[in-house]
Amino acid sequence: MSRHFDPFRQASTGWIFHCDADSFYASCHIAENAALRDRPVVVAGDPKSRHGIIVTANYVARGLGIRTGMNLDAARQLCPQLVAIRPDKALYRRYSQSMQDIFSQYGAHLEPLSLDEAWIDMTELMSFDDDPLPLAEELQMRVRNMVGISVSIGVSINKMLAKQVSDWSKPEGITLLRKQEIPDKLWPRPVSELFGCGPVTAQKMAALGIMTIGDLAKQNVADVMHRFGWHGLALRLRATGDDNSPVVNPKPEDRRSVSAEHTAAYDMVNAEDILGLIGQCAEEVSRHLDQLGLVGYRLGIKWRTRDFVTHTRQIASYGALHRVEDIFRLASRLWLESGEKQAIRLAGVSVSRLEHPSFQLRFWNY
């Protein structure tokens, strides 16, 4: 997101929607099996283990006190009739795609934020003079009828505000925030609710007496910039409804990672051989990143043992990765730390969290 932040960008001339599916994972399973509809349903890490952690709970379960993050054992004590389902990523991707197919019929600009959330720029369909509610209701109904799940929609004058308000009336809510309503409706809320305001920033702000979004909105821009840098400026603009970041279609060439992998000619046990294979992958990844003109901030390795089990490890990098030395150093460290003793037959290296070096301003690392 930092890539698209431009404080001097012109404001949108029409409404921006943020659509967010309600208890998405649970909703997908319920859409598949109508018998679950009125029952308390959770998706949990490992339903067979009593300690599986609840990832999502439908609203029936939430009504009984079940919360995300609870362990299954505790949840079953609260609610013995609880239905626990194992996550099914392929199912979620399928529903996500169907939902986005519907969204894409509305706006030329559609920006998915995660599997179950997306922004749609409605500027080409309507201006601020038009009432956006009938369109939001129609969109909500089409997703319910065609995909079988409910979404909540936030409607506002820009992306950040639309995202901010989409969960104000869940499930199956529509919340409209007009520019003139910002002081009454947005400003009394805690500053930590602003998109991009993490706990550390919220704490620093609290120390300066900035508790609500309104407190931040009333701060002098230069002061905020001085204390919190560009990240602070972005938050300050969000507080007044002036963050005009555009809704950006992900381009097909928007890569999420660059990777290389090699299968060994024989089962490798010797550390030197294995590091050689990793080095070969690191070289290819480095070359590819340079060709694309990208750097990355996350490194991953994978290896496959003789029993065909694939293992992975990842690590964040504070420095921008593209040079072969840096990639190899981190990759070999990850490998050595894994303590793998078995023979391996494949190794791979990947670099993700890619950015253009010209956008290296690190908004989120204060």
Ligand SMILES: [Mg+2]
């Ligand atoms: Mg959601």
